[in-house]
Amino acid sequence: MSNPVSYFFSCLFVLAAHGTMLFSVFSNGKYSSVNDVVILAAAVIGLDLLYFIVMPFFRQKTYAVDFMLVLILNMSIIFQSCFGGVKLDVKHFVTCITALASCRAGYILCCDHRWIESKKKFIWAGIGILMVIILLFTGSRSMWIDLGFMTIQPSEFIKPLLILACATSVSEQQNKHQIWKFNIVYDNLIIFGITAVVLLFQWWCRDLGSIPTFGAIYASGFILRICYPKAKYSKKTLIIAGICVAVLGIVAIIVAPPYVKERIFVNIWDDTSGTGYQQSKALIGIAEGGWFGKGAGNGMLHDVFASESDIVFATICEEWGLLFALMMILMLLIMTAMPLINPPRSYYHGNICAGVCAAFTVQMALNIFGSCNMIPFTGVTLPFISEGGSSMVTSGFMIGMIVASQSPEFNQAVRSTGTTRTMNRG
Amino acid sequence: MDNSIVMIAIAVLDICALVLMITSCVERHSGRKRWSKMTSDMELAENDRIFPLECDEILIGRHASADIRIQDMSVSRYHAMLNVSGGKWSVTDLNSKSGIYVNGRKVQNIRLYEGDVIVLGTRRLVFRRKELQR
Numbered sequence: 001m002s003n004p005v006s007y008f009f010s011c012l013f014v015l016a017a018h019g020t021m022l023f024s025v026f027s028n029g030k031y032s033s034v035n036d037v038v039i040l041a042a043a044v045i046g047l048d049l050l051y052f053i054v055m056p057f058f059r060q061k062t063y064a065v066d067f068m069l070v071l072i073l074n075m076s077i078i079f080q081s082c083f084g085g086v087k088l089d090v091k092h093f094v095t096c097i098t099a100l101a102s103c104r105a106g107y108i109l110c111c112d113h114r115w116i117e118s119k120k121k122f123i124w125a126g127i128g129i130l131m132v133i134i135l136l137f138t139g140s141r142s143m144w145i146d147l148g149f150m151t152i153q154p155s156e157f158i159k160p161l162l163i164l165a166c167a168t169s170v171s172e173q174q175n176k177h178q179i180w181k182f183n184i185v186y187d188n189l190i191i192f193g194i195t196a197v198v199l200l201f202q203w204w205c206r207d208l209g210s211i212p213t214f215g216a217i218y219a220s221g222f223i224l225r226i227c228y229p230k231a232k233y234s235k236k237t238l239i240i241a242g243i244c245v246a247v248l249g250i251v252a253i254i255v256a257p258p259y260v261k262e263r264i265f266v267n268i269w270d271d272t273s274g275t276g277y278q279q280s281k282a283l284i285g286i287a288e289g290g291w292f293g294k295g296a297g298n299g300m301l302h303d304v305f306a307s308e309s310d311i312v313f314a315t316i317c318e319e320w321g322l323l324f325a326l327m328m329i330l331m332l333l334i335m336t337a338m339p340l341i342n343p344p345r346s347y348y349h350g351n352i353c354a355g356v357c358a359a360f361t362v363q364m365a366l367n368i369f370g371s372c373n374m375i376p377f378t379g380v381t382l383p384f385i386s387e388g389g390s391s392m393v394t395s396g397f398m399i400g401m402i403v404a405s406q407s408p409e410f411n412q413a414v415r416s417t418g419t420t421r422t423m424n425r426g
Numbered sequence: 427m428d429n430s431i432v433m434i435a436i437a438v439l440d441i442c443a444l445v446l447m448i449t450s451c452v453e454r455h456s457g458r459k460r461w462s463k464m465t466s467d468m469e470l471a472e473n474d475r476i477f478p479l480e481c482d483e484i485l486i487g488r489h490a491s492a493d494i495r496i497q498d499m500s501v502s503r504y505h506a507m508l509n510v511s512g513g514k515w516s517v518t519d520l521n522s523k524s525g526i527y528v529n530g531r532k533v534q535n536i537r538l539y540e541g542d543v544i545v546l547g548t549r550r551l552v553f554r555r556k557e558l559q560r
Contacts, residue, residue, distance in 0.1 A: 002456045006449045013442040020435040027431045061457060064450035071442065114511070170483040174504060174520055292429040321432060327439050334443055341447060342454040345461060346482045406453070410464065410482055410511060 002061065010067045011052045018044050018074050025078065030297035031086035040081050040088045044074045047093075051100060058104065062342060062406040068335035069103060069384075069399050075328060076385045079316050084302035095389045099396030106160070106400020112409040113348040116164065117172070120187075123164050127194055130154050130161070131201050143207040155207050156390040158198055160397045162214060163355035166191055166221025169348040173225065188225055191218070208260060209378030213362045215245075220358040224351050263376040278304060279373045282314035286322065286372065293321030309386040310379045314371040329364060332383060335399065336360045342406055349405035356398045465510050467556045468540070470494065472549060479515070484508040486546065487520075500524055500547025508538075515553070517544060 022041045031037055051070045055063060073096045080092040110116050133154045137145045144151045168187065176183040195218040202211050226237055253264065268276025268283075285301040288294065299318040301307045307315045317325045339353040366380040381388050383395040461480070470477040477484075477494045486494040489503040496505075502522035509516050515538040519526045527545040528536050538544075542553045 002460075003449070003452050006452045009445055010449045013438075013445040017435075017439045017442040020431075020438045024431045024435045027428055061460065062450070062453040064446050064453055067446050067449065071446070170485055171507060171509070174485075174507065292432045323436055324432065327436055331439070331443060334447065338450055341450040342457060345457075345480070406457075410513075 007056075007063060010063065011048075014067055014071045014074075015045065015048055017071060018048060018078070021075065021078050025082060025086055025296045028295035028298075029082060029086045030295065036086045036088070040078065040086060043088050043093055044077055047074060047077075047097070058107070060107070060403065060407040062403070064342070065335060065338050065399060065403045065406055066103070068331065068338065069396075070100070072328075072331050072335065072384050073099060075331070078296075079312075079320070079328075079385065080308055080387060082296035082319060083299070083308055083315055085297045089387075092387055095387070095392040096384075098389065099384065099392040102393045102396035103400040103403065106397040107403040107407070108400075110164075110349075110352065110401045110404035111407060113169070113346050113404075117167075117169055117348055120165065123161050124190065124194060127158055127161050127165065127198065130158050131197065134201055134205055138205050143205050143210075150389065153207075153388075153390040155202060155205070155210055156394045159213065159217065159359055159394050160401065162195065162198065162217050163221075163352060163359065163398065163401065165194060166217060166225075166355055167348050167351035168221070168225055169346065185225075191221065191225075206257070208256075209366060209380040212366060212378075213359050213380070216358040216362040217355050219245075220354040221351060224354055260376070268373055278306065278311055279371070279377055282311040282371045283373055285311075285314045285318035289318035289321050291321050291323050293317070293319050293324065295319065306379070309381055309388055310367070310377070311371045312382050312386045313368045316385070328385065329368065332360065332364060332385075336402070339402060339405055344405040345408060345410070346405075349408055352401045353405050356402055359398065360395075462556075464513050465515070466513065466540070468515060468538075468553060469556050470508075470544075471552045471554055472496075477551075479508065479510070482510050486551075496546065496549050498547055498549055501549060502547075505546050506544075522546070 022037070022044060025031075025040065026034075026037050029037065048070060051066075055066055060066070077089065077093055077096055081087060081089045133145070134143075138154065143153050143155055145154060172187060173185055175187075176185055178184070195214065198214055199211055202208065202214065222241070223238075253261070256264075262275055266275045268279045270276070272280040281301060281304045285299060289299070293299075296319050299315060301311065301315045301318050304311065313325060313329075316328065336353075336357040339350070339357075344350045344353060360383050363380050363383055366375070366378045367382040367386070369375045370377045370380070381391040384392065465479060468479055470479065481493070484493045484507065485504060486492060486496065486501075486506045486508065487504040488496060488498065488501045492504065502520070502524070504520050505522040506526050507518045507520055509518065516535060517526060517528065517533070517538055518535045519533065524547045525532050527533070528538070528542055530543075530545075538553045540553065540555050544551045544553060
């Protein structure tokens with residue numbers, strides 16, 4: 001460990017943050033027995049301590065993102081355990097531990113960018129396999145596979161794979177081939193094709209809420225591929241791409257299914273018991289919560305469908321207050337923005353960070369603005385805060401990718417790139 | 427309901443975020459030291475111009491998007507790439523018009539050592555340790 005003092009203080013303040021939240025639950029929360037609060041506190045503080053003890057064994061060079069992750073996950077456990085009355089949400093607790101394990105997996109797989117980049121064909125194949133699974137098992141109007149004891153959303157697992165597929169190194173972008181008058185990088189065409197197929201699949205199985213997230217991942221990869229390695233880019237290309245996106249958006253609205261059009265143009269206050277039910281309840285909940293909330297477990301939104309996932313922002317606003325909910329969003333933004341404080345040393349890792357940041361930002365925006373009726377309701381989860389195993393595992397993996405960019409390995413032997421074919425003679 | 431406890435919790439959360447950002451800054455500082463150690467603290471120099479080597483892939487060329495931009499018509503738009511791996515630097519010719527010469531020998535891909543002279547077109551770059559010029 002290179003900085004034991006900063007490690008110690010980080011542990012201390014994460015524990016203090018959770019401690020004050022738990023004290024707030026004890027003071028203001030609704031519970032039938034103090035034992036429920038004690039069990040919740042033991043679970044949260046125990047997970048903190050366990051993670052702080054286990055983390056140094058991975059011999060990472062940086063830990064800041066890990067601390068942010070454990071801070072947010074345990075905040076999430078406290079929030080979810082308090083909806084409708086204080087009681088440890090065991091299922092959510094287990095999914096949070098799975099997310100931490102998934103984060104470790106993401107770190108281990110991505111810390112050596114040359115290795116993971118050399119496996120790009122497996123990444124493409126992984127996306128293909130997931131799409132075949134969607135095709136065979138979810139059906140055309142569903143996004144879930146029901147295993148009986150749990151449900152899985154396979155499209156969630158495509159997100160980290162698409163981020164890895166879109167990431168590129170500078171060397172790879174030099175591997176150009178001349179086709180007619182254009183210098184083409186074959187990988188760029190393949191990524192475009194993969195993204196197009198993924199988006200069509202999402203449309204086919206009516207997981208329309210995920211389309212902006214996949215679009216954002218591809219857009220960040222696309223911009224970084226044409227802008228590499230510095231912000232020197234063709235404005236003409238970007239303007240054409242922007243026009244294409246706008247046209248696609250208009251066409252999508254025109255051909256959208258009736259229930260989507262209804263959501264776009266609905267006035268929720270005209271139909272508070274039908275189409276506008278969740279959003280109207282969510283807005284009332286946010287208003288009733290005010291700045292400081294009603295107290296943990298004292299809200300009424302927990303009775304509304306998807307209160308712990310799709311409108312979780314409103315549920316937190318109601319019980320903890322708008323200030324606390326905004327702090328939670330700030331924490332998520334800081335975690336994804338950590339690479340701005342400690343920038344990656346490789347272009348590939350920089351691409352990964354941009355992809356993760358794009359995916360998280362779009363998901364947060366869709367969830368929060370959807371809850372607040374600023375955009376149509378999409379049903380997208382809030383990373384790490386909403387309940388849901390598939391989302392939690394993939395979000396954990398994506399944060400592991402950011403951790404990898406902060407603690408990279410550059411230990412492989414010199415790789416000969418003498419066979420690189422380029423068409424950029426000056 | 428006691429709002430002051432919620433306010434304290436928010437304040438502690440704020441401080442925690444600040445501490446973690448400071449931790450990240452400290453890690454950045456130690457990361458720089460580690461990078462210098464791992465890459466032998468090398469740099470490229472051309473007369474008075476110094477080019478720090480702060481990434482694992484550095485593109486040299488005439489194009490505005492190159493990491494090390496050399497505005498000279500004898501240098502290709504994307505002329506050469508410097509790579510570091512396992513603490514060893516190497517230079518690769520990106521199929522440039524005039525090629526790369528390291529210590530007078532034309533090369534396609536070669537490992538670099540301290541004091542090597544890299545010639546791109548009519549320009550001459552020296553691969554050297556940072557301490558030498560201080």
